Amino acid sequence: MSGNTITSTAAEATRTAPGAASRRTxxxxxxxxxxxxxxxxxxxxxxxxxxxxxxxxxxxxxxxxxxxxxxxxxxxxxxxxxxxxVEVMGTRDGAALMGVSPARFTRFARLGLIVPVKWYLNRYQAVVWLYLAEELRQFATGEANAPLLAGRTPQGLRDQLDGGLDLRPRNWRGRHLGFRLRETDDLWAKAAVVASHLDPAQVEETVRDPYERAELYRLRPTQAVPGSPDSPAARIAARITTADDDDEIGWLRADLAQAVVEARRYRPAPGAPSAQPAGPPGGVSARQEPPMRADPTSSRGMFGWLRRGSS
CATH class of the missing domain: 1.10.238 (Recoverin; domain 1)
Structure with missing residues (x-):
């Protein structure tokens, strides 16, 4: 009698808590x-x-x-x-690990030769970039990099630095985009990740339907930054997280357009009509599909794009 009671109680508990097995595993x-x-x-x-x-x-x-x-x-x-x-290092420790001066290390980063993986604002509102120690070790031990580590920076690279080149924000965005895309399987959420690196005006030009834009903004990931939305910290964060050159913006807009087309096939945005008229050139609609592009999260796609930015 007691055995039957125990079995019945366990079965009832399973029926009333369908997610219990999942939580146990x-x-x-x-x-x-x-x-x-x-x-x-x-x-x-x-x-x-x-x-x-x-x-x-x-x-x-x-x-x-x-x-x-x-x-x-x-x-x-x-x-x-x-x-x-997963060990990360800032400029000073990274330079010591690679056996170069902090100034040379910073030049490597600005040229896109080493790619930051994280950043934060210190108490002086200065951006502190962090790099994977494992990648710094690989760079420092790479035979092809020996001339850069000890010799004079080539003139072509010096000219780019003198012109103000700094690929750290762009390279971080590219890396962060890949991280975010891997965090979700929802196609609208993936599109929102791409949109999060574009200015709202560019999102509006690319995605014409207001319901679809609302869904992108609803799912848009945010960068945790202390202070109010109009604070200096928030403005710095916006500069880092938002694409700021024509090549990168064009890449992201094309990927956003394609991502919205795929998300719409998966399910319409809440409130959006099932079929929409074609929008003006440059926008995305149900009848206007942009050409397929390489996956920006693949090593050939995204990091090829990043390397092109340093050439």
């Missing part, structure tokens, strides 16, 4: 941080770089399966090996 991100013995920033970077894989949660957000936690914990020399892969 996966953890919220905060729980995964503790399980992997990482700092929050280390964990976030490990997810962005693909070292820790996440899955969509039943009620939104992302989770980490216990199988994935076991896989990561089973790696050799865990957690030190994972911490080494």
């Amino acid at each position: 996966s953890l919220a991100l905060s729980g995964a941080v503790r399980e992997l013995d990482l700092r929050r920033g280390e964990f976030e970077l490990a997810v962005q770089l693909g070292y820790v894989r996440t899955v969509p949660g039943e009620t939104g957000g992302r989770r980490v399966t216990r199988a994935e936690l076991d896989r990561v914990r089973g790696e050799e020399d865990f957690p030190d090996s994972l911490r080494k892969r």
